[in-house]
Amino acid sequence: MAGEIAIGxxxxxxxxxxxxxxxGVQLQTTSFHSSLTLVEIVRLYAGLYGVTLTSAQIxxxxxxxxxxxxxxxxxxxxxxxxxxxxxLLIATIHDPALVLLDExxxxxxxxxxxxxxxxxxxxxxxxxxxxxxxxxMEEAQAVCDRxxxxxxxxxxxxxxxxxxxxxxxDDPKVRQAAHGEVTLEDVFIALTGRELRD
Amino acid sequence: xxxxxxxxxxKVLVRADGTAQVRTxxxxxxxxxxxxxxxxxxxxxxxxxxxxxxxxxxxxxxxxGLVSIGTVGYSLAIARDRDAGVFQRLxxxxxxxxxxxxxxxxxxxxxxLIMAIVVLVVAAVVAGVTLPPQxxxxxxxxxxxxxxxxxxxxxxxxxxxxxxxxxxxAGRLLYLPLIGLSLFGDTDRLGTTVEMVSRWSxxxxxxxxxxxxxGATTWSGQLWGPLFASFGYTVLFAVIGIRWFRWVSR
Numbered sequence: 001m002a003g004e005i006a007i008g009x010x011x012x013x014x015x016x017x018x019x020x021x022x023x024g025v026q027l028q029t030t031s032f033h034s035s036l037t038l039v040e041i042v043r044l045y046a047g048l049y050g051v052t053l054t055s056a057q058i059x060x061x062x063x064x065x066x067x068x069x070x071x072x073x074x075x076x077x078x079x080x081x082x083x084x085x086x087x088l089l090i091a092t093i094h095d096p097a098l099v100l101l102d103e104x105x106x107x108x109x110x111x112x113x114x115x116x117x118x119x120x121x122x123x124x125x126x127x128x129x130x131x132x133x134x135x136x137m138e139e140a141q142a143v144c145d146r147x148x149x150x151x152x153x154x155x156x157x158x159x160x161x162x163x164x165x166x167x168x169x170d171d172p173k174v175r176q177a178a179h180g181e182v183t184l185e186d187v188f189i190a191l192t193g194r195e196l197r198d
Numbered sequence: 199x200x201x202x203x204x205x206x207x208x209k210v211l212v213r214a215d216g217t218a219q220v221r222t223x224x225x226x227x228x229x230x231x232x233x234x235x236x237x238x239x240x241x242x243x244x245x246x247x248x249x250x251x252x253x254x255x256x257x258x259x260x261x262x263g264l265v266s267i268g269t270v271g272y273s274l275a276i277a278r279d280r281d282a283g284v285f286q287r288l289x290x291x292x293x294x295x296x297x298x299x300x301x302x303x304x305x306x307x308x309x310x311l312i313m314a315i316v317v318l319v320v321a322a323v324v325a326g327v328t329l330p331p332q333x334x335x336x337x338x339x340x341x342x343x344x345x346x347x348x349x350x351x352x353x354x355x356x357x358x359x360x361x362x363x364x365x366x367x368a369g370r371l372l373y374l375p376l377i378g379l380s381l382f383g384d385t386d387r388l389g390t391t392v393e394m395v396s397r398w399s400x401x402x403x404x405x406x407x408x409x410x411x412x413g414a415t416t417w418s419g420q421l422w423g424p425l426f427a428s429f430g431y432t433v434l435f436a437v438i439g440i441r442w443f444r445w446v447s448r
Binding site: 020043 | 199200201202206207209210211213214215217218221222278279282283284286287288290291292293294
């Protein structure tokens with residue numbers, strides 16, 4: 001494997017634990033201890049990041065994501081949207097400099113997706129860096145400052161959503177893919193092809 | 199941001215894993231119900247004496263508890279959490295990876311300790327078997343050694359089998375021979391070959407040591423064999439379990 005990964009001034013390969021301490025991660029399919037309540041999971045992950053929280057502070061965090069009534073429930077008892085909100089809370093419980101979000105809105109209804117976008121936008125305004133992977137170009141266009149379109153592990157193009165649309169607008173493949181106004185998805189289809197992926 | 203110490207990570211993991219263990223009905227049945235039922239059941243019936251004396255019944259109950267905790271409870275819990283992605287989530291935190299597994303072992307050792315004490319108390323109350331204080335201590339220590347043997351077998355199972363469903367089936371298949379072999383270490387009713395295999399099986403070695411710890415036999419040179427065999431089983435299966443263990447199921 002070539003290249004280097006640095007989180008702030010931490011070499012992630014040389015100091016993986018220090019790098020992990022700077023990262024907030026929301027995995028695509030997240031699961032927590034099935035027998036623990038939300039409060040206990042918050043306490044566990046706060047402890048793993050060296051954050052001490054009182055019961056009142058944990059309650060306040062759950063209020064912020066509108067899960068205060070679910071405090072005694074197990075993670076599996078939550079709806080998809082609630083699970084994603086909770087996972088995002090856990091990912092940012094230590095106020096990380098960089099947040100990695102792996103398809104955070106996959107399988108969510110439009111309301112839950114918009115709510116999550118609002119939270120991502122709030123993180124961005126708070127000055128955090130966010131690295132988001134998604135198959136939804138609508139999502140990329142809505143929440144990302146800069147988009148890298150990747151295919152088979154290679155970056156095909158990088159730019160702001162508006163700049164990418166502008167620079168590929170007149171490409172014949174993009175015109176062919178577009179249904180009316182050119183979108184980021186049309187650019188994506190034109191660059192990666194129409195074949196179905198596994 | 200500072201990285202938390204490994205001891206603080208281990209502490210919060212043990213607390214979470216311990217809470218999860220106590221809240222899992224299957225683990226409670228495995229830890230307490232099976233050994234106690236066996237302890238009482240083997241004392242019933244006119245042929246019960248043929249299996250061995252009261253110390254043998256207690257050591258059998260303890261062995262069943264240890265086999266159940268290690269090969270069924272522990273391995274299944276690990277496989278299910280692995281399938282669900284619990285380990286994957288924990289591994290992106292700054293906790294050292296080894297603390298995630300050591301926490302599970304500490305909780306299992308705690309369960310074994312409590313199970314051994316409960317079995318010994320019930321044996322004293324129901325079967326009237328009491329031991330001198332040093333024998334109680336020795337019995338608990340041997341039970342902890344036994345838990346190392348069977349946890350390492352559980353680790354090997356979960357290291358070699360990727361899916362929780364397959365592991366569930368394999369664990370049940372292994373469970374019966376391990377228990378069955380433990381039953382006939384003190385009797386030649388099924389022939390001397392079965393007795394010999396039984397005596398040197400992981401459960402058989404453990405029972406020999408437990409019986410000695412409870413004062414049924416005096417400590418002699420013959421006990422070094424089962425003791426070294428138990429250490430050998432632990433190292434062998436732990437190496438297999440750790441070498442082939444995968445944190446994700448696919």
